[in-house]
Amino acid sequence: MSWPIAELDAVRRLEVLAAAVPGAFFAESVVDAPFDAVWAVAADLEGELPRLLRNVRSVRILSSEGERVVADITGTFPLRERFDVVLRPGWCVMQSGRVIGGMAAVPDGERTRFAFLGALRGPGTRTAAPLLRRVGRPLGRGLLDRLRERVAG
Amino acid sequence: MDRTELVRAAQRGDALAMQELLGLLTPYVGRLCGPIALDDGADATQEALLAIFRNLRGLTEPAAVFGWARAIAVREAVRVARRARRAVPAELADVPAAVDVELGVDIRDVLDRLAPEHRAILVLRDLEGLDERAVADLLDVPAGTVKSRLFRARRSFRKEWGR
Numbered sequence: 001m002s003w004p005i006a007e008l009d010a011v012r013r014l015e016v017l018a019a020a021v022p023g024a025f026f027a028e029s030v031v032d033a034p035f036d037a038v039w040a041v042a043a044d045l046e047g048e049l050p051r052l053l054r055n056v057r058s059v060r061i062l063s064s065e066g067e068r069v070v071a072d073i074t075g076t077f078p079l080r081e082r083f084d085v086v087l088r089p090g091w092c093v094m095q096s097g098r099v100i101g102g103m104a105a106v107p108d109g110e111r112t113r114f115a116f117l118g119a120l121r122g123p124g125t126r127t128a129a130p131l132l133r134r135v136g137r138p139l140g141r142g143l144l145d146r147l148r149e150r151v152a153g
Numbered sequence: 154m155d156r157t158e159l160v161r162a163a164q165r166g167d168a169l170a171m172q173e174l175l176g177l178l179t180p181y182v183g184r185l186c187g188p189i190a191l192d193d194g195a196d197a198t199q200e201a202l203l204a205i206f207r208n209l210r211g212l213t214e215p216a217a218v219f220g221w222a223r224a225i226a227v228r229e230a231v232r233v234a235r236r237a238r239r240a241v242p243a244e245l246a247d248v249p250a251a252v253d254v255e256l257g258v259d260i261r262d263v264l265d266r267l268a269p270e271h272r273a274i275l276v277l278r279d280l281e282g283l284d285e286r287a288v289a290d291l292l293d294v295p296a297g298t299v300k301s302r303l304f305r306a307r308r309s310f311r312k313e314w315g316r
Contacts (some may be wrong), residue, residue, distance in 0.1 A: 002260065003184065003187065003188045003260055003276075003280060004187040004188050004191060004194060004260070004261055004264070005180075005183050005184055005187040005194075006182075006183040006184075006186045006187035006190065006194025006195050006197065006198045007183055007194075007195065007198075008179050008183060008195055008198045008199055008202070009195075012195070012199050013175055013176075013179060013202075015199070016175060016199060016202045016203055016206055017168070017171060017172055017175060017206070019203050019206065019207065020171055020203075020206035020207060020209070021166070021168060021171070022166070084169055086169060086172060086173075091172075093168055093169060093172045095167070095168045095169050100168040102168070102172075119168075121166065121168075
């Protein structure tokens with residue numbers, strides 16, 4: 001005898017996380033490439049994140065132990081932030097004092113469902129949540145477009 | 154980080170704590186929502202987790218997070234299952250006794266015959282091991298209602314599966 005168990009894939013879990021973070025924006029799409037090819041790009045934070053996100057200039061991994069990573073990210077959000085990162089296949093959440101980011105991917109046959117979340121931390125984000133979500137949407141769409149280009153390239 | 158600290162960090166908006174808590178709660182909520190919402194189990198699990206994380210700041214006893222999440226998950230699972238209109242007619246909606254379930258009956262067949270509210274009683278009693286009083290409190294129904302459903306079930310369910 002076994003009870004039915006409901007499972008929630010990583011993209012749907014990231015959507016839960018996005019709903020729980022004030023002002024977070026969330027974008028989801030299907031990428032026409034297998035999971036391994038998509039995640040190879042997404043998980044290469046040093047090499048690919050500056051190509052995927054226009055407001056990131058460089059990423060430097062400072063330490064990596066299991067799924068825990070510490071990275072220095074230089075960008076336009078403030079100029080330089082240290083991020084604590086959880087990175088494993090299909091799941092990445094990163095956080096600095098002022099920024100939160102996340103990516104999730106699940107296989108969908110020969111294609112891949114991919115999702116991205118972004119948010120600012122700190123005072124005022126709860127009040128400014130509707131504005132932050134609106135402002136963030138193009139960022140999410142841009143990342144998904146560039147991810148497709150990088151995977152195809 | 155122990156569980157209380159983890160919940161407190163998540164309540165403060167620490168996204169890494171939130172994702173870790175989400176990782177701990179998702180399988181538990183899925184085990185509760187699966188047998189109640191059946192084919193809509195994934196939707197119910199997501200709705201339940203959304204409700205849990207949206208209300209997390211209101212949780213006053215972080216150590217009790219699983220019990221608190223259980224109440225939300227069961228309510229959301231019943232709501233999603235009702236919305237899906239897959240409830241079965243009331244005459245078959247008696248809850249089987251635990252002893253019958255343990256005989257090796259296909260649990261999915263049993264659950265398909267039950268209304269979502271009755272599946273919730275079965276899950277809370279047999280899967281979670283709650284007593285009738287606790288089940289009644291959690292589902293906000295009189296203890297007598299839980300008791301009578303269980304009593305009727307011991308007769309009718311044995312008859313159903315004894316054919």
